[in-house]
Amino acid sequence: MTDDNNDWGFATRAVRSGVHRTNEGEHSEAIFPTSSFVFKSAAHAAARFGGTEPGNIYSRFTNPTVRAFEERLAALEGGERCVAFASGMGAILATGLGLLKSGDHIVSSRAVFGTITILFQNYFAKFGIETTFVPLTDYAAWERAIRPNTKLLFLETPSNPLTEIADIARLAKLAHAHKAWLAVDNCFCTPALQRPLALGADLSIHSATKYIDGQGRCVGGAVVGSEALVGKDIFGVLRTGGIALSPFNAWVFLKGLETLSLRMKAHSENALALAQWLEKQPKVKRVYYPGLASHPQHALAKSQQTGFGGIVSFEVEGGQAAAWRVIDSTRVISITANLGDAKSTITHPATTTHGRLTPEQRAEAGISDGFIRISVGLEDVEDLKKDLARGLS
Numbered sequence: 101m102t103d104d105n106n107d108w109g110f111a112t113r114a115v116r117s118g119v120h121r122t123n124e125g126e127h128s129e130a131i132f133p134t135s136s137f138v139f140k141s142a143a144h145a146a147a148r149f150g151g152t153e154p155g156n157i158y159s160r161f162t163n164p165t166v167r168a169f170e171e172r173l174a175a176l177e178g179g180e181r182c183v184a185f186a187s188g189m190g191a192i193l194a195t196g197l198g199l200l201k202s203g204d205h206i207v208s209s210r211a212v213f214g215t216i217t218i219l220f221q222n223y224f225a226k227f228g229i230e231t232t233f234v235p236l237t238d239y240a241a242w243e244r245a246i247r248p249n250t251k252l253l254f255l256e257t258p259s260n261p262l263t264e265i266a267d268i269a270r271l272a273k274l275a276h277a278h279k280a281w282l283a284v285d286n287c288f289c290t291p292a293l294q295r296p297l298a299l300g301a302d303l304s305i306h307s308a309t310k311y312i313d314g315q316g317r318c319v320g321g322a323v324v325g326s327e328a329l330v331g332k333d334i335f336g337v338l339r340t341g342g343i344a345l346s347p348f349n350a351w352v353f354l355k356g357l358e359t360l361s362l363r364m365k366a367h368s369e370n371a372l373a374l375a376q377w378l379e380k381q382p383k384v385k386r387v388y389y390p391g392l393a394s395h396p397q398h399a400l401a402k403s404q405q406t407g408f409g410g411i412v413s414f415e416v417e418g419g420q421a422a423a424w425r426v427i428d429s430t431r432v433i434s435i436t437a438n439l440g441d442a443k444s445t446i447t448h449p450a451t452t453t454h455g456r457l458t459p460e461q462r463a464e465a466g467i468s469d470g471f472i473r474i475s476v477g478l479e480d481v482e483d484l485k486k487d488l489a490r491g492l493s
């Protein structure tokens with residue numbers, strides 16, 4: 101069984117890529133929970149370590165189950181190479197450590213996952229890598245922020261929790277005109293709905309913890325791109341820095357990819373139905389969902405994505421008290437900050453994920469006290485409506 105069939109469609113690759121059946125003839129992919137691998141002779145060991153013969157050495161950087169997940173995700177993203185990590189943050193840390201050096205500069209969208217802001221601002225800065233944060237959809241601000249030493253443009257689209265959409269092709273052109281790379285955090289769409297590399301991005305980065313797992317079990321991450329970028333310097337950070345994904349988690353993600361397109365379609369359908377219903381509720385001031393005609397970048401989302409995803413945000417009248425009432429009246433939807441799960445989750449960003457920002461920073465980020473984010477799961481959407489109607493009545 102090989103995985104290099106370029107004719108395969110997305111769904112076939114999701115099920116069949118990265119399969120290397122062993123002599124046991126197993127149908128479902130095997131898990132290899134082993135820290136090291138055995139060599140036939142001293143010379144064989146020397147050849148493996150010296151890199152003259154490819155193959156497994158040690159599971160910090162070579163494990164067959166992890167590699168199967170990497171091959172399958174690379175096939176889905178349309179990238180030459182994928183390297184998996186212990187978490188999404190591990191993948192982003194390795195990208196920075198692998199590609200940047202002291203004196204380099206990053207331009208990042210402001211509305212990235214909060215921990216990424218802290219990584220760039222507090223930790224990369226310690227090693228002389230500065231970051232300028234810009235509003236995701238303000239292209240003039242991106243251009244103004246670029247300096248001669250800018251090496252990386254970084255963004256997340258759709259953004260969290262406002263679901264703003266950035267034009268990936270446009271920002272890839274801008275990056276390349278300045279000899280910089282564009283990295284896209286593709287966590288919210290997954291390759292089932294958006295393929296950043298085909299739009300010109302150099303790297304597509306994942307928290308596999310979210311939709312790739314899809315059932316809220318394991319933490320993991322990955323970077324996909326060219327062999328030159330990912331296979332050398334980013335892989336080098338994994339090998340020497342040791343942010344390794346466990347074979348068991350890799351296996352869960354590998355199996356998750358098999359149902360990814362079906363799940364993303366179902367998440368998107370449920371989310372659109374819920375967003376349209378929310379728009380009609382008198383206590384709801386505004387709904388944020390790229391699939392709504394009222395969304396400012398609806399046309400761009402339609403051309404850049406093949407679906408609108410599972411994240412819906414909305415603002416209720418009455419501030420924090422009203423928002424908390426909606427959240428506390430739910431019986432089906434889980435009150436948790438995770439997302440991308442079969443189970444719907446509900447979050448009050450102003451007092452949780454964005455609670456460490458000052459009120460001014462929150463206002464600038466567009467997150468009011470009445471703002472609620474839902475990761476729409478795979479339950480019957482009628483039950484989700486009933487669950488929210490209770491607190492909105």
Ligand SMILES: *Cc1c(COP(=O)(O)O)cnc(C)c1O
Pocket residue numbers: 187188189190213256260285287288306307308309310319320321
């Ligand atoms: C969760 C998340 C991350 C971080 O991933 P972890 O697996 O939690 O380390 C990065 N980006 C986005 C958009 C996320 O939602």
